[in-house]
Amino acid sequence: DQQVKQNSPSLSVQEGRISILNCDYTNSMFDYFLWYKKYPAEGPTFLISISSIKDKNEDGRFTVFLNKSAKHLSLHIVPSQPGDSAVYFCAASGVSGNTGKLIFGQGTTLQVKP
């Protein structure tokens, strides 16, 4: 049972345009959401997070939106750059109490074309 789902395995955008990566979750008990970025042959690295008490968090070119009623979050990258090409994982926590356990999605491979 996949509690966190990224239904788009891949996304291709032109440099300078907006990239929108989507993530859906099934468990309403999740209270914290994160996005990780992964380059080939490296471990995932933390990108941005959002608490369930907010609906938006912004950090430079990266913005995460949370729609709790729809159980949906998205990551916007504006403007997209070739260096943003990577696999993006969304993750959620909070079901098991304050344990720090994260449930990850399958990942979306973003390709930004010059």
Added chain:
Amino acid sequence: DAGVIQSPRHEVTEMGQEVTLRCKPISGHDYLFWYRQTMMRGLELLIYFNNNVPIDDSGMPEDRFSAKMPNASFSTLKIQPSEPRDSAVYFCASSPGAHYGYTFGSGTRLTVV
């Protein structure tokens, strides 16, 4: 701090052999996680520890998999006997606690032939 250190980076082994993956977490991080990355399931949690104690091993696929954390600075994930379907990238991550996010190691790419 050097971050989370995993070894080996690559492991090729024959079916039936024992494989041991190693992880050194960041000093002071109370949580340690073992994940497996596959195309179908993404990052799949296998087991995690809090203060060296296994908390949740429900993701360990079979009895062939075992994990230990004998002290705060070292953990192992063992597969015995290994099978070709175990081929994947295995990540170790550590965290100081909830909502702080994880720091991942670079992973071990395991190939079982």
